[in-house]
Amino acid sequence: MEIRELRYFVALAEELHFGRAAERLEMAQPPLSRAIARLELRLGVTLLERSSRSVALTEAGAVLLAEGRAILGAVAAAERRTRQAARPRPRLVLAVKSGTGGELLAELLDAYRAEPGAATVELLLCEAHQPQQALRDGRADVALLHLPFDSAAGLDTEVLCTEGQVAILPAAHPLAGRSRIRSAEVAALPELPMARWPGPDGGYPPGPGAEVRNLTQLFQLIALGRTTVIVPESAGADLRRDLAAVPVLDAPPVTTVIAWPPQSRLRTAADLVRVATHL
Numbered sequence: 001m002e003i004r005e006l007r008y009f010v011a012l013a014e015e016l017h018f019g020r021a022a023e024r025l026e027m028a029q030p031p032l033s034r035a036i037a038r039l040e041l042r043l044g045v046t047l048l049e050r051s052s053r054s055v056a057l058t059e060a061g062a063v064l065l066a067e068g069r070a071i072l073g074a075v076a077a078a079e080r081r082t083r084q085a086a087r088p089r090p091r092l093v094l095a096v097k098s099g100t101g102g103e104l105l106a107e108l109l110d111a112y113r114a115e116p117g118a119a120t121v122e123l124l125l126c127e128a129h130q131p132q133q134a135l136r137d138g139r140a141d142v143a144l145l146h147l148p149f150d151s152a153a154g155l156d157t158e159v160l161c162t163e164g165q166v167a168i169l170p171a172a173h174p175l176a177g178r179s180r181i182r183s184a185e186v187a188a189l190p191e192l193p194m195a196r197w198p199g200p201d202g203g204y205p206p207g208p209g210a211e212v213r214n215l216t217q218l219f220q221l222i223a224l225g226r227t228t229v230i231v232p233e234s235a236g237a238d239l240r241r242d243l244a245a246v247p248v249l250d251a252p253p254v255t256t257v258i259a260w261p262p263q264s265r266l267r268t269a270a271d272l273v274r275v276a277t278h279l
Contacts, residue, residue: 008021011024102238108276111278129151158258160277163234170243176244183230193208194229195218195221195227
């Protein structure tokens with residue numbers, strides 16, 4: 001298969017409409033149709049079920065969509081990392097979720113900055129599930145991930161710290177003054193349904209809680225009495241006055257890791273990982 005063919009197929013599989021896919025690819029529809037037909041002929045499978053009204057993926061097409069996305073991401077990552085290696089001044093992109101990291105992130109940046117020959121570190125602020133994707137598609141060189149919330153599958157990691165979790169509540173709520181709480185008590189608050197985070201595919205799980213993408217948005221909704229959440233202790237540090245953090249006794253621990261692609265050969269990334277593990 002050619003990279004060009006994969007780009008055509010992924011666009012069509014995501015749009016499920018030849019006209020929209022052709023517009024997205026900035027090409028005419030007939031050449032796109034011929035390219036997909038040639039791809040199916042070469043593979044010996046039907047990738048798409050076509051009718052006069054709709055286009056749908058077959059089981060084989062769904063497999064190629066997942067594989068094609070991964071391949072195109074790897075190609076894009078290779079292009080970015082190759083260009084970066086040619087830059088006269090080293091640069092390192094660190095992906096972190098907005099509002100997380102806190103003291104650990106500040107200490108890491110300060111310690112790395114003091115290293116001889118340290119590269120310029122650019123922070124890529126992400127929303128839920130985006131840091132690991134940024135590593136896979138080459139937009140980031142290293143990332144801070146929080147297990148089990150983030151997936152480190154296919155990435156190399158080093159553990160940095162493990163911490164407990166806290167419930168974030170409006171400061172005026174009756175439970176805000178408690179010294180500790182259990183997760184069932186938080187989940188049973190009818191007036192404060194648990195916030196919902198998007199999954200890796202961007203969709204939200206069912207439920208009455210507010211749909212959120214970052215901590216800034218989330219904390220605003222909690223202060224307004226619309227939702228609540230259980231998060232790592234570090235995310236509840238330095239809260240605004242109208243919020244309170246209560247330790248959750250039975251919440252599973254959260255492990256923060258520094259992650260990087262296994263194929264990475266960047267000396268700057270290796271240096272940052274070394275500094276992080278020594279903190």
